[in-house]
Amino acid sequence: MAYKAVIGLEFHCEMTSNTKVFSNAINGFSKLPNQLVAPLDMAFPGTLPVVNKECVRKSLMMSLILNCKQPEYLEFDRKNYYYPDLPKGYQLTQFYNPIGVDGEVEIIVNGETKKVKIHDIHLEEDTASLDHYYDTSNLDYNRAGVPLLELVTEPCLNSADEAIAFLEHIKSIYQYTNISECDSKKGQIRADVNVSIMDEDSDELGTKVEVKNVNSFDNIRKTINYEIERQSKLKDEGKYDEVVQETRRWDDEKGITVHMRSKADAIDYRYFTDPNIPRYKITSEFIENVRKSIPELAHERRLKYVNEYNLSDYDAKVLVKDKHVSDYFEEVIALGSDAKSASNWITTRILGETNKSEEITIDNIFIRPNMLASLIKLINDKKITNNQGKEVFVKMLEEHLTPEEIVKKYEMEVIEDSGLIDSLVDEVISENAKAIEDYHNGRTNMLDYLVGQVMKKSKGKANPVEAKAKMIEKIS
Amino acid sequence: MNKSISELHEMLVAGSVTSDELVKESLEICKKVQEETNSFVTIIEDAKGSEVTDNLLSGIPYGIKDNLSTKDILTTASSNTLKDYVPFYDATCVKKLKEAGCVGVVKTALDEFGMGGTGTTCHTGAVKNPWDKSRIAGGSSAGSTASVAAGCYPFALGTDTGDSIRKPAGYCGVVGYKPTYGMISRYGLLPYASSLDTVGVLTRNVKDAAIVVDAMKGIDENDMTSWDSSNIHLVENLESSCENKKLFYIKELVDLDNYSNPTDEFKAHIDNFMETVKLCKKLNIKVDAVSVDKDLLNALPAVYDVISYAEATTNMSNLTGISFGPRGEGDNPTDMIKDHRTKGFSSLIKRRFVIGSYVLQSENQEKYFLNAKRVRRMIVNTMNELFEKYDGMIMPVSVGPAKYLDTSKNVKNDETRVLEEALQIANHGGYPSITIPNGFINNLPVGVNITCAIREDEKLLQIANTLESNMNYKNQIAGGEK
Numbered sequence: 001m002a003y004k005a006v007i008g009l010e011f012h013c014e015m016t017s018n019t020k021v022f023s024n025a026i027n028g029f030s031k032l033p034n035q036l037v038a039p040l041d042m043a044f045p046g047t048l049p050v051v052n053k054e055c056v057r058k059s060l061m062m063s064l065i066l067n068c069k070q071p072e073y074l075e076f077d078r079k080n081y082y083y084p085d086l087p088k089g090y091q092l093t094q095f096y097n098p099i100g101v102d103g104e105v106e107i108i109v110n111g112e113t114k115k116v117k118i119h120d121i122h123l124e125e126d127t128a129s130l131d132h133y134y135d136t137s138n139l140d141y142n143r144a145g146v147p148l149l150e151l152v153t154e155p156c157l158n159s160a161d162e163a164i165a166f167l168e169h170i171k172s173i174y175q176y177t178n179i180s181e182c183d184s185k186k187g188q189i190r191a192d193v194n195v196s197i198m199d200e201d202s203d204e205l206g207t208k209v210e211v212k213n214v215n216s217f218d219n220i221r222k223t224i225n226y227e228i229e230r231q232s233k234l235k236d237e238g239k240y241d242e243v244v245q246e247t248r249r250w251d252d253e254k255g256i257t258v259h260m261r262s263k264a265d266a267i268d269y270r271y272f273t274d275p276n277i278p279r280y281k282i283t284s285e286f287i288e289n290v291r292k293s294i295p296e297l298a299h300e301r302r303l304k305y306v307n308e309y310n311l312s313d314y315d316a317k318v319l320v321k322d323k324h325v326s327d328y329f330e331e332v333i334a335l336g337s338d339a340k341s342a343s344n345w346i347t348t349r350i351l352g353e354t355n356k357s358e359e360i361t362i363d364n365i366f367i368r369p370n371m372l373a374s375l376i377k378l379i380n381d382k383k384i385t386n387n388q389g390k391e392v393f394v395k396m397l398e399e400h401l402t403p404e405e406i407v408k409k410y411e412m413e414v415i416e417d418s419g420l421i422d423s424l425v426d427e428v429i430s431e432n433a434k435a436i437e438d439y440h441n442g443r444t445n446m447l448d449y450l451v452g453q454v455m456k457k458s459k460g461k462a463n464p465v466e467a468k469a470k471m472i473e474k475i476s
Numbered sequence: 477m478n479k480s481i482s483e484l485h486e487m488l489v490a491g492s493v494t495s496d497e498l499v500k501e502s503l504e505i506c507k508k509v510q511e512e513t514n515s516f517v518t519i520i521e522d523a524k525g526s527e528v529t530d531n532l533l534s535g536i537p538y539g540i541k542d543n544l545s546t547k548d549i550l551t552t553a554s555s556n557t558l559k560d561y562v563p564f565y566d567a568t569c570v571k572k573l574k575e576a577g578c579v580g581v582v583k584t585a586l587d588e589f590g591m592g593g594t595g596t597t598c599h600t601g602a603v604k605n606p607w608d609k610s611r612i613a614g615g616s617s618a619g620s621t622a623s624v625a626a627g628c629y630p631f632a633l634g635t636d637t638g639d640s641i642r643k644p645a646g647y648c649g650v651v652g653y654k655p656t657y658g659m660i661s662r663y664g665l666l667p668y669a670s671s672l673d674t675v676g677v678l679t680r681n682v683k684d685a686a687i688v689v690d691a692m693k694g695i696d697e698n699d700m701t702s703w704d705s706s707n708i709h710l711v712e713n714l715e716s717s718c719e720n721k722k723l724f725y726i727k728e729l730v731d732l733d734n735y736s737n738p739t740d741e742f743k744a745h746i747d748n749f750m751e752t753v754k755l756c757k758k759l760n761i762k763v764d765a766v767s768v769d770k771d772l773l774n775a776l777p778a779v780y781d782v783i784s785y786a787e788a789t790t791n792m793s794n795l796t797g798i799s800f801g802p803r804g805e806g807d808n809p810t811d812m813i814k815d816h817r818t819k820g821f822s823s824l825i826k827r828r829f830v831i832g833s834y835v836l837q838s839e840n841q842e843k844y845f846l847n848a849k850r851v852r853r854m855i856v857n858t859m860n861e862l863f864e865k866y867d868g869m870i871m872p873v874s875v876g877p878a879k880y881l882d883t884s885k886n887v888k889n890d891e892t893r894v895l896e897e898a899l900q901i902a903n904h905g906g907y908p909s910i911t912i913p914n915g916f917i918n919n920l921p922v923g924v925n926i927t928c929a930i931r932e933d934e935k936l937l938q939i940a941n942t943l944e945s946n947m948n949y950k951n952q953i954a955g956g957e958k
Contacts, residue, residue: 043794089793275671
């Protein structure tokens with residue numbers, strides 16, 4: 001039997017910032033352990049937290065984008081528990097007054113609009129990381145104190161598709177606002193997934209199961225589907241009492257969720273407001289200031305591309321999916337290219353290249369926006385033909401030269417000298433009496449053949465439009 | 477070493493003594509005082525004099541309470557949990573004094589992590605009162621206070637969470653000054669209770685306290701609760717007249733009528749206090765007796781305990797023996813942490829952790845912790861209203877002279893508990909507060925305390941300086957000249 005699934009997400013994302021959220025250590029990625037550490041990150045006695053303004057700004061921005069309510073004062077609370085990866089013995093988070101509560105955001109799932117309710121969004125710090133070996137565990141404090149933004153939805157999602165669509169939407173916002181790279185390969189995302197099932201026609205919520213620390217969108221999808229299936233099967237078999245309120249984890253190798261701890265083992269975190277951080281008034285000026293700095297987001301750009309640039313919705317979607325691609329496109333446009341050409345070159349050729357290998361990305365591909373703009377200009381100015389343009393594109397990548405340099409090197413520039421085209425046309429006419437006769441007898445396709453001959457003689461450099469016009473003029 | 481900072485500075489500038497000689501002399505006295513009072517965790521034997529400059533503090537030796545982080549010098553907070561901990565950074569206050577040219581010669585003993593008011597819970601053993609070795613020095617800044625009273629150097633750093641500078645100052649007959657909360661950075665202060673902790677100083681005269689705090693104060697980018705006090709000049713404004721200033725004392729705490737069975741010692745203490753009140757009046761400083769809600773006053777000790785123990789239990793959760801401090805034994809991290817903490821902390825601290833943890837539990841938090849915070853707010857509101865009418869509050873320090881180390885000799889009296897803890901009012905409100913000696917009872921020194929509204933440190937020191945100048949206890953040293 002099919003049941004209605006109810007899903008809530010707690011989505012943790014490491015933020016982009018120069019320094020950590022409460023210390024001046026660099027917030028970055030290091031392969032060597034314990035390189036990016038300030039005394040506070042290891043909780044040396046007497047050290048104190050200093051709130052990173054950049055992180056506050058960014059979390060406030062996200063609060064505004066998600067249409068949340070903002071608190072009157074910025075405050076941080078201590079979440080107390082002992083664990084070797086938690087140097088202070090407490091995590092600084094926002095429990096009592098998160099930076100945003102009661103938000104709502106619209107997403108599109110399989111063509112349909114869905115409203116997702118946001119319980120809260122809060123700024124907190126990450127823990128150190130533990131690397132376990134055969135008989136020892138190593139602590140790496142690089143991650144300790146890295147800013148985390150945690151977004152908590154209401155239990156209002158009903159399928160893995162909805163959950164993933166929501167997360168994709170959030171990821172896009174994070175990337176467009178530079179709040180986070182949201183890169184699961186760098187371990188920047190983690191989600192706690194809450195799943196329960198209920199009868200379609202019932203109002204009674206089922207038993208909630210929490211799956212902790214799922215670390216990629218793909219695994220979040222698998223986790224949700226697995227839990228729905230597991231719980232449904234038990235319910236079908238009349239064993240729904242075996243679904244208990246518990247915390248589970250996703251076992252990626254086996255593709256299942258497994259029991260971690262039951263509700264009875266829940267810890268009392270003894271939350272209280274950190275006395276080391278004086279509460280800070282969030283003024284309306286500050287809020288407005290942050291609101292003004294919200295950049296254009298993906299869905300806004302998409303609308304602009306369709307309505308102002310007359311691109312197809314499909315192309316617009318492809319362009320905005322990755323902010324870096326969209327930024328590339330905007331840069332090409334800003335250099336004077338027409339939107340249609342820029343879009344075509346990017347969605348087919350440029351993305352064709354970046355999709356070929358992991359190594360090549362939109363940010364490191366040799367053809368920079370200014371080069372693509374030059375290439376488009378050469379074609380639009382009829383300095384080279386469309387076909388030559390494609391050739392130039394390939395050669396640019398192969399030889400790492402600008403379009404102008406390629407055109408020069410291979411003498412591709414279109415012949416604009418009408419005297420020369422004139423003489424080439426005359427030459428072709430004198431050599432193709434039969435074809436001209438055929439043309440006059442109604443075989444109009446002979447014209448293309450004749451123009452082709454002119455192009456051949458010019459080694460493809462004659463302006464084909466002009467060559468055709470001249471030919472018609474002379475044989476008609 | 478019986479001289480004031482200014483006198484020593486003049487001698488240094490004149491060349492009649494060198495900084496090296498001063499440091500050497502201080503170290504020698506410290507070693508002697510250590511035998512008599514057990515004041516120190518560490519004597520920095522290789523301390524050397526520093527260059528003498530225009531700065532009053534240059535070349536002067538001093539003592540540092542052992543809960544202040546000192547680069548490359550053992551810093552234990554008088555706890556076994558940190559018995560081998562050598563920090564790699566200086567507390568901001570220590571750094572500033574170093575920049576002024578001061579020379580730290582010892583790390584002084586304290587009640588473990590500043591918790592306790594007796595100076596008897598240090599991991600190196602109890603500190604004795606230099607006036608009478610059978611008595612406590614008081615705490616938690618026990619070693620700092622005892623050593624300044626014994627004439628080891630002109631000043632030592634203390635910290636004050638409830639009364640940890642001002643109460644021992646009373647017991648040892650010296651000046652103990654706790655500035656407004658946040659005026660001196662707490663960066664590098666091993667915390668007890670963050671919302672109450674304050675760095676301050678023990679000296680033998682008010683001017684020296686002003687000199688030292690002038691050098692240590694200031695906003696610090698490492699402490700978000702520090703504030704800009706660049707408009708406050710303690711030394712410069714010290715001599716301003718206090719005529720027509722108005723003080724008050726709290727009737728319910730001071731009037732003997734409120735005590736059913738006062739001891740002779742307590743009566744003598746209150747009489748002595750009233751002499752100081754009379755002196756104020758003679759100096760044209762008005763003193764009123766005001767009434768404060770008795771329930772509010774009675775709540776003082778509990779409010780302090782709940783808030784400070786709650787903050788302490790989480791402040792000290794970093795003491796796991798994992799990345800610093802002696803490693804505990806065990807097969808897994810949890811057992812190692814447990815072993816480290818079980819062995820490391822004294823039973824007094826453990827008791828406070830249990831209470832602190834209890835009042836923060838979700839089912840108790842509203843009833844205990846949040847209510848304590850509310851009552852704290854009420855206390856502060858009441859005081860703020862009084863500070864609108866008055867320049868400051870005057871109060872006897874504790875209920876008499878220092879108690880005996882042998883607790884069985886002490887008379888226990890629950891009635892006087894609130895007065896004993898009343899200096900905590902200044903920590904609840906972050907108020908500047910100073911103790912100066914105001915007499916002797918049974919040949920033991922006692923003190924008087926003055927507290928002003930926040931950021932009124934200049935006024936506080938002016939009043940203290942005026943009183944000090946008109947009493948005979950300035951620059952006194954226990955046991956006379958050394």
